[in-house]
Amino acid sequence: MSRDQYLGVLMLALGIIVIVLYGWLDWAYPLRTLQVTAFIAVAAVLGIVAWIGYTLATTPPPKPISEVEKELEEELKKISGTEGGGASPGASSGEARKQ
Numbered sequence: 001m002s003r004d005q006y007l008g009v010l011m012l013a014l015g016i017i018v019i020v021l022y023g024w025l026d027w028a029y030p031l032r033t034l035q036v037t038a039f040i041a042v043a044a045v046l047g048i049v050a051w052i053g054y055t056l057a058t059t060p061p062p063k064p065i066s067e068v069e070k071e072l073e074e075e076l077k078k079i080s081g082t083e084g085g086g087a088s089p090g091a092s093s094g095e096a097r098k099q
Contacts, residue, residue: 001009026033 022033
């Protein structure tokens with residue numbers, strides 16, 4: 001068996017063991033087990049919300065569209081200037097070859 005297959009068998013076995021253990025805990029201590037499960041679920045959701053908030057807070061804002069349009073126009077001018085012109089700024093390279 002390959003390393004991935006061993007890992008898969010290990011994950012399968014651990015999953016079954018945890019299911020059986022959880023079932024036993026739920027039978028032996030039903031209220032406490034449900035409290036812990038609910039806490040873990042809520043903590044996971046709030047952790048994801050916190051991660052999204054951190055990402056939004058630390059990511060720089062995008063450039064305004066007007067700046068992006070100006071950069072694209074400059075690039076198109078450079079490209080049309082080096083190829084000898086002939087193509088309109090809105091034409092694709094395939095259309096420029098056909099003209």
